[in-house]
Amino acid sequence: MRKFIVKIISTFFYVGYLPLVPGTFASIAGIGLYYLVKDSSFVYSLTTLAALAAGFLTAGGAEEVFHQKDDRRIVIDEVAGMLLSLAFLPYDIKLVVFAFVLFRVLDALKPYPAWRLQNLKGSPGVMSDDIVAGLYTNFILQVVSMVLGKTI
Secondary structure, rough: HHHHHHHHHHHOOOOOOOOOOHHHHHHHHHHHHHHHHOOOOHHHHHHOOOOEEEEEEHHHOOOOOOHHOOOOOOOOEEEEEHHHHHHOOOOOOHHHHHHHHHHHHHHHOOOOOHHHHHOOHHHHHHHHHHHHHHHHHHHHHHHHHOOOOOOO
């Protein structure tokens, strides 16, 4: 039963099993979750914290289940990172699209300290690079949003 729960959560309800680019599909799923909760900052914050907690609780176990460090099927980290990317930003479809693209680029490039943190063992190693990418994305978008008056 534990193995089943770890698979469900770490793959974000099997999104991680989608072919080719499961991390990109998981980021899109994160945007879908964003749309469901974006109108309440309390619910949004709770959802983001729940995604982070779920990732930290299951990602390390998922590595054991899949017998590989940061297996591509583990995508809860992308969902949590995407939610962090959009946190406390005004809703604007252009901002959401820009957040998606920027998050995926930063997740791939792994700017400091993400490239170092991903070498940690277990859940911290899986989650940390996406948390960094999400926080960097959010910071950039907060600045852009302020400078351009909430629109891109």
